[in-house]
């Protein structure tokens with residue numbers, strides 16, 4: 001059964017058709033990869049799922065409810081969390097404070113920047129935040145400033161900020177971009193471990209090792225449209241996919 005159902009989504013930027021009749025069905029509990037050349041519309045599509053962009057036409061349904069016409073915070077509360085192409089963290093705060101912000105937002109239903117520093121009666125939030133940092137391998141750095149982390153660790157922190165919200169659907173836009181091979185492999189391991197908890201994931205990714213290790217289903221985009229979709233083995237041998245990459 002599809003946890004996310006996308007039908008006929010179009011999005012124009014001026015004269016440019018960034019998304020052209022996109023259909024996508026993401027199976028609950030699966031890892032669904034979206035691949036395709038730069039400019040294919042992958043990030044634009046994710047932005048339509050989280051309320052950053054509004055499609056011109058089409059529908060986006062999550063768990064049977066439309067995600068269109070509700071704001072990003074409500075989408076987040078519904079169980080959709082995302083890691084952006086450029087990490088969005090609070091550089092001047094410690095790791096633990098960074099993770100506490102979305103933890104409070106989830107608990108209280110409101111995003112309030114002043115809450116991170118309140119340690120008094122929030123032991124359960126702090127414990128949860130610490131457990132998630134442990135999960136992503138950042139426990140020993142929890143008192144460092146987030147701004148001083150390496151690129152790979154910033155991505156791990158952002159993932160922790162998503163996981164602390166116990167999402168049902170996790171959207172990852174190029175989670176290994178700019179990472180060393182070792183960091184990429186560590187990210188694969190981490191995403192596999194998260195997979196065991198049954199969180200559905202959509203992963204936009206250029207690294208084919210990551211894609212073929214993690215994905216159950218792959219959708220290939222080119223010029224705003226999904227040009228192929230299927231299991232990894234079928235996608236590997238698809239001539240249209242080869243052509244889109246070589247000709248793209």
Ligand code: ADP
Pocket residue numbers: 013016018036037038039040041042043044045
């Ligand atoms: P991808 O993530 O697959 O590399 P994008 O979704 O970022 O591709 O972009 C798809 C197309 O839409 C590109 O041609 C890009 O330049 C254009 N685009 C993306 N966002 C905007 C925007 N906010 N305004 C105008 N054009 C945009």
Ligand code: MG
Pocket residue numbers: 042043044085
């Ligand atoms: Mg992109």
